[in-house]
Structure formats: structure tokens, C-alpha cells
Amino acid sequence: MKKLLLATALAGLSGAAFAQDVVRLGTEGAYPPYNFINDAGEVAGFEREFGDELCKRAGLTCSWVTNEWDSIIPNLQSGNYDVIIAGMSITEEREQVIDFSQGYLPPASSAYLALSADTDLKSGPVAAQTGTIQAAFVAENGMTLVEYATPEETVAAVKNGEAVAVLADKDYLVPMAAESGGAMVLLAQEESIGGGVGLGFRDSDDDLRGKFDAAIKSMKCDGTLDVMITKPEYFGPEAKTWGDAGKEGC
Amino acid sequence: MLSACADPKSIEGLTWAVCYLTSGKHIAFYWSFVTVMLLLAITAPAALLFGFGGATAARSPFLPARVFGKTYIAMVRGVPDIVFFLFFVIALDQAIEYVKFLAVCPPGSPSPWQGLEFRVCQEAKVPQGASSEFWHNAYGFMLAVVTFAIVFGAFTANVLFGAMQAVPRAQLETAEAYGMSHGQVFRRILVPQMWVYALPGLSNLWMILIKATPLLFLLGVEDIVYYARELGGSKTQAYEYPHGDWRLIYFLGLMVFYLVMTRLSEVVLGRLSARLSRGQATAAGEAMRKAAA
Numbered sequence: 456m457k458k459l460l461l462a463t464a465l466a467g468l469s470g471a472a473f474a475q476d477v478v479r480l481g482t483e484g485a486y487p488p489y490n491f492i493n494d495a496g497e498v499a500g501f502e503r504e505f506g507d508e509l510c511k512r513a514g515l516t517c518s519w520v521t522n523e524w525d526s527i528i529p530n531l532q533s534g535n536y537d538v539i540i541a542g543m544s545i546t547e548e549r550e551q552v553i554d555f556s557q558g559y560l561p562p563a564s565s566a567y568l569a570l571s572a573d574t575d576l577k578s579g580p581v582a583a584q585t586g587t588i589q590a591a592f593v594a595e596n597g598m599t600l601v602e603y604a605t606p607e608e609t610v611a612a613v614k615n616g617e618a619v620a621v622l623a624d625k626d627y628l629v630p631m632a633a634e635s636g637g638a639m640v641l642l643a644q645e646e647s648i649g650g651g652v653g654l655g656f657r658d659s660d661d662d663l664r665g666k667f668d669a670a671i672k673s674m675k676c677d678g679t680l681d682v683m684i685t686k687p688e689y690f691g692p693e694a695k696t697w698g699d700a701g702k703e704g705c
Numbered sequence: 706m707l708s709a710c711a712d713p714k715s716i717e718g719l720t721w722a723v724c725y726l727t728s729g730k731h732i733a734f735y736w737s738f739v740t741v742m743l744l745l746a747i748t749a750p751a752a753l754l755f756g757f758g759g760a761t762a763a764r765s766p767f768l769p770a771r772v773f774g775k776t777y778i779a780m781v782r783g784v785p786d787i788v789f790f791l792f793f794v795i796a797l798d799q800a801i802e803y804v805k806f807l808a809v810c811p812p813g814s815p816s817p818w819q820g821l822e823f824r825v826c827q828e829a830k831v832p833q834g835a836s837s838e839f840w841h842n843a844y845g846f847m848l849a850v851v852t853f854a855i856v857f858g859a860f861t862a863n864v865l866f867g868a869m870q871a872v873p874r875a876q877l878e879t880a881e882a883y884g885m886s887h888g889q890v891f892r893r894i895l896v897p898q899m900w901v902y903a904l905p906g907l908s909n910l911w912m913i914l915i916k917a918t919p920l921l922f923l924l925g926v927e928d929i930v931y932y933a934r935e936l937g938g939s940k941t942q943a944y945e946y947p948h949g950d951w952r953l954i955y956f957l958g959l960m961v962f963y964l965v966m967t968r969l970s971e972v973v974l975g976r977l978s979a980r981l982s983r984g985q986a987t988a989a990g991e992a993m994r995k996a997a998a
Contacts, residue, residue, distance in 0.1 A: 476827060477835045485935075487943040492935060494713070494945040495729035518838065522925070532822045533795070534802075534830065552821055607938035611950055630941040657822055688943070 477516045478663065480506050481536035484521040485605050486627055488689045489542035492521065501689040502540050505559065508679070512670040525585050525604060528553060532657060538667065539655030542624065544588045546649065554658050556668050558651030559680065561695040565589050565649075567642040568613060568628045569620035574642065582609040582618035588649045589622040613639065622646065626690050675701035713945040725946045734932035738962070741918050741929055744850060748914065751854035753907075756861025763866050774862070781859030787923065793852050794924055798831075805829040842926075849924045857914055864906030868899040873986060901981040901990075908974040915966050933959050 482502060484492040493499035498519040510517035520536045531539050531553060544562075545555045565588075567576065580599040583590035584606050593600040601618050603609045610631055612618040621628070625645065632641045654671075656664040674680040681696040683689065709716065710724035725731070762774030781789065799817075802825050806817055810826040817825045827833075832840040872895050880894045921928040937952030982989035 479834060485938075487941060491943065492730065496733045497729070500943070516835075520841075533799070534822075534824060537834075605934075605938070610939070611952075614950065630943060634941050634947070657824070659819065659822060659824060 477518050478510065478538060479520050479536035480510075480517050480538045480540050481520045481522050481527060481531060482506075482539075483524045483527065483541045485524070485607060486542055486624075487630070488626060489624075490540070501683065501686075502542065505674075505680075505683060506538075506540050508674065508683075509667055509670040512673055513666040515666065523604065524587075528655070531655060534657075537656070537660065537663060541655075542652055543655055544649030545651055545653045546588055548591075549655070552658075553655045554660070554664055555653035555655060556664055557671055558653050559671050559674075560652035560684065560690075561697060562647065562649050562651045563695060564625050564645040564647050565592070565622055566625035566628050566645050567620040567622055568610065568632055568639050569642055570613065570616075570639060572640050572642060574619050576620055576642075576644075579619035580617070582612040582621040583623065584609055587623075589624075589646075592646060592648050593622055610639075626694070672705075676705035678702075721946075728946065730932070730936060733927070734929070734936060737927060737929045737932050740846070740926065741921070744846070744853065744918055744921065745915065747850050748853040748857065749911065751850065752857035752861050752910075752914070755854055755858025756863075756865050759858060759862025760865035760869060763862065764869060778859050778862045778866070781856055782863065786856055786917065786920070789856055790852055790920055790923060793855070794848050797848055797851065799823055801831050802829055805831055845924065845926055849921055849926055852924070853914070853917070853920075857910060857917075860910050860913075861907065864903050864910065865899065867906065868903035869895060871902040872898045876986070898985065901978075901985050901987060904974070904978050904981060908970075908978075911970060911974070912967055915970065916963065929959055929962070 482490045482498055484490055484498055486500075488500050490498060490500040490502040497503075498521065503519070506517065506519075522530050522535065524541070527539055527541060527543075528549070530536065539553070542560075543549070543555075545558060549555070567574075567581070576598055580601040581593045582601050582603060583593050585602040585604055590600060590602055601612065603612060606623060606627060609618070609621040609623060610628075613621050620642065625641070628641060632639050654664075654667055656667075671680070674683075675697050680701065681698065684694050684696050685692050709720055710727070713721070713724055716724060759774050759777050762770045763778060765771050765774065802823075803817060806814070806825040806829040809828045814826055817823050832844050876894055876898060877890055880890045885893065919928065919930045922930040933955035934952060937950070937955035939950040940947045978989075979993075983993055984990060
């Protein structure tokens with residue numbers, strides 16, 4: 456009996472070598488509507504539906520993994536998962552360490568959330584999540600940057616006065632402002648940073664990247680990607696979509 | 706999931722609270738308490754074993770064993786826990802995969818260390834990409850347990866080393882005079898008597914171990930701190946149960962949990978100390994003898 460148990464345990468650890476390989480999708484799980492952990496404890500949000508659809512189209516079996524944002528690139532490189540799908544903007548700096556698929560979300564604007572509409576961004580520190588394009592932007596543009604590990608904490612910092620404003624993707628901040636009951640407002644000033652959102656892959660994983668690229672393209676071609684982006688629970692009807700530009704070369 | 710909870714946004718009051726506290730994520734939160742208990746239950750004996758081995762090696766008459774024991778104690782004690790945790794878990798993970806890489810990858814495969822990446826062939830992955838989430842979590846947990854055991858083993862070794870030195874020399878000499886061998890003295894006289902000297906140090910370590918369990922969070926294991934932060938953060942309408950920033954409440958809950966754990970431990974350790982002092986040639990043992998007389 457003991458041997459049987461041991462054998463089962465070993466089989467579990469060494470995995471079914473014959474079973475189809477599973478592609479592990481790594482996400483942050485703290486950035487609605489891009490990705491978040493819902494109340495059932497599962498990964499949800501736009502990227503959940505989008506990622507599942509990509510895997511279906513590419514004929515891959517996928518599983519979801521969550522990982523802290525600040526170690527999401529190193530853990531991809533050490534093989535904890537195979538794809539980063541976490542609202543990650545394509546930037547030159549990141550291109551040097553990982554490869555990106557083509558964009559699946561067009562460049563979106565970043566917005567400031569503050570306690571009042573006439574907040575002076577130079578009057579105090581501006582919060583942003585560590586390792587984001589927004590954090591780099593704040594630091595490069597003469598504002599004082601305070602960084603936090605999670606998006607949630609950046610907003611909390613504004614609420615309790617540690618920062619005068621938070622800079623993040625507008626799609627993340629809009630529901631925060633809407634549900635604060637007027638306590639927090641979006642500033643009129645918006646920033647256009649980042650080159651669209653893409654999937655991240657290890658440099659050596661060109662095959663896998665090819666499969667996902669093809670699947671993204673096919674979703675752009677038949678318009679299902681735009682439909683998914685504009686769903687009210689994700690980015691809403693006013694969100695930027697790919698439109699005809701996405702259909703080039705179909 | 707209760708049937709009344711099908712539409713969380715239309716319910717309120719007590720029903721809402723019950724539904725909220727029984728959501729899938731909360732159930733996972735409750736299970737994470739078991740994870741922490743399991744960590745304590747496995748790590749404590751493992752660390753004691755490491756510590757016993759380390760202490761025995763450190764006072765061995767055989768030079769290489771002595772060097773090994775002393776190096777282990779000095780090295781692990783000298784490095785900050787968090788640094789050791791962050792370093793060792795990655796190193797252990799890569800070492801395991803590297804050994805498996807040598808065994809199962811086809812000959813001539815490129816070295817796993819390629820620039821910034823660590824990459825072994827599919828067959829050498831531990832656990833396999835296709836294995837269930839449970840095995841991935843179990844593997845992460847196992848890495849954490851080994852790391853905890855090594856770190857706390859070094860501290861335990863130091864405590865036990867001191868305790869072994871504290872057993873009165875006269876006791877050992879008497880045993881030797883009776884003709885016992887070195888091993889017999891160790892087993893029959895030294896080890897049974899050292900516990901009473903080791904207990905204050907060990908109980909200290911136990912308390913520190915309880916309080917160090919949130920380090921699991923740092924290692925990517927979804928423990929109670931992870932869930933408290935995750936559940937406590939403010940939730941917008943995108944979630945089924947929107948609420949404000951409740952982190953304070955959740956962390957307060959954790960504080961209560963840890964206080965209860967440490968208080969219970971104090972009670973148990975106090976009794977153990979009394980039990981171990983009985984009949985010992987120590988001040989506490991002497992006081993007990995006089996009280997009884």
C-alpha cells in the first residue's frame with residue numbers, strides 16, 4: 456500500500472509525461488477589469504476570457520497562475536509559467552528582457568485620481584505601482600514618486616493622504632472614482648504612455664509566441680476581440696478598439 | 706455556496722454577511738490557516754532534527770563533522786532570514802531541476818542557464834507543467850518547509866549545543882566511572898538531561914517560528930497574510946461583494962490569531978518546563994523537591 460501511495464505521488468510529481476503539455480498563463484490578479492481574483496477565488500476579468508479564447512483557438516490546454524507584479528518577469532524567466540498576461544504595456548525596456556506578442560489592447564490613456572479636481576501634482580508625492588510605465592513616467596516628469604507593490608495600495612495611499620494623486624491606467628481608475636461617492640475624482644489631465652498591451656514570452660519561446668500571435672490576429676480579423684473589449688463589464692462601449700486597423704493583412 | 710447567495714448584489718444585512726464570509730475566496734482563506742498550522746507541524750520536528758544533527762556534529766570529536774556542524778550554524782545564523790529565504794528557495798528549485806535535467810533530458814541539451822533564463826527540457830520540470838495546481842502548490846510549500854527547517858535548524862543547533870555543554874560535568878564523569886562508553890554517556894546521561902537547559906531557548910525559537918510564518922507570503926505561498934491583504938483590499942462593482950478598504954479588520958483578525966497561538970504555546974511550554982525540571986539537579990528541580998518534601 457505504501458509503495459502504491461508513493462508511486463502515485465511520484466506519478467503526480469513527474470506528471471503524466473504523455474499528457475498534452477499545459478501552457479501556464481501568469482497574471483497578477485489584482486487589476487480589474489484587466490484581471491482579478493473573483494469572489495469564488497478564480498482568475499476573472501477581460502484577460503481571463505481573452506486568454507481562454509486564445510488557447511481555444513491555438514488548440515492549447517492552458518492553466519492560470521497568479522504572481523506578484525514586481526517579480527512577474529523574473530518568474531517567467533525561471534519557468535514558473537510560460538506567458539505573462541497581465542495588462543503589461545509593451546515598452547522598449549521590457550523588450551530587452553522578454554518578447555512581446557502583437558498588442559491585444561490599443562494604447563490606452565493613463566489618468567490621475569485625486570481627492571479634488573484642482574489638485575496640484577507638484578504639491579506632493581504621486582503614487583504608482585512599482586515597475587509600471589506610470590511609475591517611470593512620474594519619475595521622469597519632475598513629480599515625486601511613491602511606489603507601492605499593488606494597484607490597490609496606490610489608491611489607498613491617496614485616500615489616506617500619503618500621496619496627492621495616483622497615476623494608473625484610466626480603465627482601472629474609472630470605477631474607483633465612480634464608486635467613491637465623490638470622495639475621489641479623475642483629473643482632466645491625462646497621459647498617453649505605453650505602446651499597447653501585449654503578452655510576454657521568454658526570448659527562447661518563439662514557437663509558443665507564434666501560436667498566440669496567430670490566435671490574436673484571428674480574433675482581430677473576425678472582430679471578436681473588439682466585441683470583447685467593449686463589453687460593459689470590461690472596458691465599455693467607449694473604449695479604444697482595433698477597428699479596421701486590426702483587420703489589415705487578414 | 707448557499708442558494709440564497711446566487712445574486713449577492715440584491716441581498717443585504719446578515720444574509721449578505723453570511724454569503725460574503727462563505728464565498729469561495731473566504732473558504733480558501735480559512736484553509737490557509739491549515740496551511741500555516743501544517744507548516745508549523747512539519748517544520749518544528751524537522752528543525753529539531755536538523756538542530757540535533759548540527760549540535761551533535763558541532764561537538765563531535767571527528768574534525769570534518771565538527772567543521773561541518775559549526776559552519777552550518779555560523780553561516781545560517783549569520784545571514785538575514787529574508788535574504789536566506791529569497792536566495793535559498795530559488796537555489797533549491799534550480800538545483801532540483803538541474804539534477805533532474807542531468808538525468809532525463811536528452812544528451813547534448815544546452816545548459817539550463819541561458820542569459821537571464823533558467824530553462825530545462827519539458828520532462829525535467831518539477832513539477833511537470835501538466836500536473837494539477839495542487840502539485841504546484843505542494844511543491845512550493847515543500848520548498849518553504851525545507852528552507853524554514855534549515856534556518857530554524859541552525860538556531861536550534863546552537864541552543865542544543867549550549868544545552869549539551871550545560872549538563873554538569875560531574876554527571877558525565879560519574880557515568881564514565883561506571884564504565885559507560887562515549888555513546889552510552891551521550892544517550893543515557895547527556896541527552897535526557899539537556900532538555901531542561903534547552904527548553905527556554907527552544908520555546909523562544911518556537912515563538913519566533915510562529916511569528917515567522919508570514920514569510921510564506923514572501924515565498925509565493927498563499928498563506929493567511931496573502932488572503933488578508935487580498936480580501937481586505939477595497940472592491941469595486943466588478944466583484945460580487947463590493948466593499949471599502951477592510952484591510953485593518955482582516956489584519957486585526959490575524960493579530961488575534963497569532964496572539965491566541967502564542968498564548969496557548971506559552972501555557973503548554975510552561976507545563977512542559979515543570980515536567981522536565983522534576984528530579985533535575987537544577988534550581989527549579991531543587992525547588993520542586995523541597996516543595997514536595
